[in-house]
Amino acid sequence: MYVDATESAAPADAAAYDCLAVPGLQGWPRLQAQLVDRIKRAALRQLHASAAGERLLLRTYLIGEEATEIALQRDLITQRPDWLVRQMDRHLAEEQQHAQRFAAALAERVPASASSRRGVPHAGMTQGNSPAAQSQPDFLSRRKIATWQRLAHTYAPRFEQGMLVPAFAIGLCAEQMATRVLDRHCSTISTRHTLHPLLSSVLADEARHVRLCSRTLMRLAAPSEQATLAELLEKIRAVDRSWGITSAVAMLLAGCVLRIGSRPA
Ligand SMILES: [Fe+2]
Numbered sequence: 450m451y452v453d454a455t456e457s458a459a460p461a462d463a464a465a466y467d468c469l470a471v472p473g474l475q476g477w478p479r480l481q482a483q484l485v486d487r488i489k490r491a492a493l494r495q496l497h498a499s500a501a502g503e504r505l506l507l508r509t510y511l512i513g514e515e516a517t518e519i520a521l522q523r524d525l526i527t528q529r530p531d532w533l534v535r536q537m538d539r540h541l542a543e544e545q546q547h548a549q550r551f552a553a554a555l556a557e558r559v560p561a562s563a564s565s566r567r568g569v570p571h572a573g574m575t576q577g578n579s580p581a582a583q584s585q586p587d588f589l590s591r592r593k594i595a596t597w598q599r600l601a602h603t604y605a606p607r608f609e610q611g612m613l614v615p616a617f618a619i620g621l622c623a624e625q626m627a628t629r630v631l632d633r634h635c636s637t638i639s640t641r642h643t644l645h646p647l648l649s650s651v652l653a654d655e656a657r658h659v660r661l662c663s664r665t666l667m668r669l670a671a672p673s674e675q676a677t678l679a680e681l682l683e684k685i686r687a688v689d690r691s692w693g694i695t696s697a698v699a700m701l702l703a704g705c706v707l708r709i710g711s712r713p714a
C-alpha cells in the first residue's frame with residue numbers, strides 16, 4: 450500500500466468536483482443497473498458451480514487487470530509531469546501485482562492435463578487458441594475500450610492538461626467499475642470461500658485507486674473545466690452502461706453452459 454501526495458492534498462473546492470463520485474441513477478438507467486446486478490449475481494453463482502466457471506472468472510479478472518487498467522493508461526498517456534511519474538509507476542505496479550495474484554490463483558486451478566497443452570481453447574468470454582489471443586479482452590470489452598479511447602481523443606484538446614484528464618477520467622470510471630464488480634462478488638460468495646481473501650484484498654486496493662484517481666483529476670482539471678469534465682464522465686459511464694445487460698447475459702449463459710458441461714455423464 451502506498452500513499453501519494455495527491456491523497457493528502459485535497460483541493461480547496463473539492464465539493465465542486467462532485468461529478469467524480471458515482472452518480473445516483475433514475476428511471477431506465479437505474480432499472481438497467483438493478484437488472485445487471487441481479488443477472489450478474491446469478492451468473493456468479495452459476496460460474497462458481499463448476500471448476501471451469503471459476504477459472505473463467507479468474508481469467509476475466511486477470512485480463513481486466515492486464516488489458517484494461519494497465520494498458521489504458523499506457524496507451525493514452527505518453528507524457529507525464531514529474532509529480533505524476535512516481536504515483537503512476539506505483540499505481541501500475543499495484544495493478545501488475547493484482548494481475549500476478551489472479552494468474553497464480555488461476556494456475557492453482559488449471560488441471561495438469563490442460564496446463565501441459567499450449568493453446569487449449571477455453572469456453573467463455575475470451576476466444577482463440579494462442580497464448581496471445583487468451584490475454585485479449587472479450588469482444589464487448591474491446592468495443593468499450595475503443596469507444597473510451599475515441600472519447601479521450603475527442604476531449605483531450607478541451608483541457609489545458611490535454612490527454613491526462615480524459616485518461617484519468619477513464620481510469621476513475623474503470624476503478625469504480627472494478628470496485629462495483631468485486632464488491633458484488635465478495636457479497637455473493639461466503640467469506641469462507643477460498644477466493645474471498647484475494648477478492649476482498651484487491652477490492653480494498655481498487656477503492657483506494659478510486660480515491661487516488663479522484664484527487665488526481667481534481668489537480669489536473671482546472672475549475673473552469675469542471676463542466677467539460679462532468680460531460681466527459683457522463684459519456685464514459687454511459688458507454689459502460691450500454692453494454693451492461695448484454696455482458697451480464699453472456700456471463701450467465703457461460704456460467705450455465707460450464708455448470709451443465711461439468712456434470713458427470
Ligand atoms: Fe487492479
Ligand SMILES: [Fe+2]
Nearest residue numbers: 518624655658
Ligand atoms: Fe485499480
